[in-house]
Amino acid sequence: MTTHTTGTRHDWLAARIDLLEAEKELTRRSDEVARQRQELPWVRVDKDYRFDTDAGSRSLADLFKGRSQLLVYHFMFGPDYTAGCPSCSSIADGFNGVTVHLENHDVAFSAVSRAPLAKLQAFKQRMGWTFDWASSFGSDFNADFNVWFTEQQQRDGGIEYNYRREPPMPEAMLTRAQPAGHEGPEGLLAGMTGTDVATYTRDRPGVSGFVLEEGVIYHTYSSFARGVDSIWGVYQWLDRAPKGRNENGIWWRHHDSYGRG
Structure with missing residues (x-):
């Protein structure tokens, strides 16, 4: 038995119409942001x-x-x-x-x-x-x-990305010689590119x-x-699926890698 809220078609339609107003406002706001980009x-x-x-x-x-x-x-x-x-x-x-x-x-x-x-x-x-x-x-x-960015920028905290400055990368991550593999999200992604976290994130x-x-x-x-x-x-x-993004860490792969062990 589902634990999600259930209801009649009438209940669903009323809630959907309420949501529609929020979606329309989001669309209008998106149009305004696009205009600001162009200006x-x-x-x-x-x-x-x-x-x-x-x-x-x-x-x-x-x-x-x-x-x-x-x-x-x-x-x-x-x-x-x-x-x-x-x-x-x-x-x-x-x-x-x-x-x-x-x-x-x-x-x-x-x-x-x-x-x-x-x-x-x-x-x-x-x-x-x-x-x-x-x-x-x-x-x-x-x-x-x-x-x-360079390794020196990583060491010195000299990386300005996404309009903000990042702190220095920990020395242990900078000196790693082997692929990071599974040390957190960035390590998992780095492993899929055959690199370590420091190299991957430059x-x-x-x-x-x-x-x-x-x-x-x-x-x-x-x-x-x-x-x-x-x-x-x-x-x-x-974002339009019943369970949304439904994420627990890094789930995506290269599209030809799904189903591998």
């Missing part, structure tokens, strides 16, 4: 960033592919990773179907990671993805847009927007950490 001042980008892509070496302007807008997903895949971050991978599972619609609405899309292109291509093939994925290996791009997730006008690129927007939740498709579905 942020634009910052000119003058540095000549270069990326390795399936089509060869490309500039940031080239990633627009003739369009006026560019959205970048900062995918956690550092040079030392053996696989992409499972959280980023779960988010990226929704990119294939979205990209064609963005591109036909004057918006280019590319994921960008620090790992060499060959690693990205191999993992992309494994996952069955088709979206553009550029390597920023050897570039300042990830550091400049606050999604990559790369961070995020979304950045750019616009190209009269040959000039401007940075328009960036969001990090849980700021990317709204593009994590599985959570939008779970």
Whole structure:
């Protein structure tokens, strides 16, 4: 017998109508926040960033592919990773179907990671993805847009991510030589990328927007950490499921890893 509240169809409809008002208010608030995003001042980008892509070496302007807008997903895949971050991978599972619609609405899309292109291509093939994925290996791009940090920054408490400064990482985590595996959520995720916690967390997730006008690129927007939740498709579905997110720790995996021991 369920312990959840039950009722008649009439009870359900009355409660649903009450909820509808809250949902409508959330939608209106979301529209207002989107408007505020679009009103942020634009910052000119003058540095000549270069990326390795399936089509060869490309500039940031080239990633627009003739369009006026560019959205970048900062995918956690550092040079030392053996696989992409499972959280980023779960988010990226929704990119294939979205990209064609963005591109036909004057918006280019590319994921960008620090790992060499060959690693990205191999993992992309494994996952069955088709979206553009550029390597920023050897570039300042990830550091400049606050999604990559050095070991020294970890030691010194010099990481400013998601618009706040982090404390120094404990020395025991910085000196670990073996994959962390199962030491808390970050350790579990690090283990799935073949790294330790310190190495894994030097790369961070995020979304950045750019616009190209009269040959000039401007940075328009960036969001990090849980700021990317709204593009994590599985959570939008779970928030509408009977038991919601129903989480107890890290439950998601690379999509080809479910069912393994």
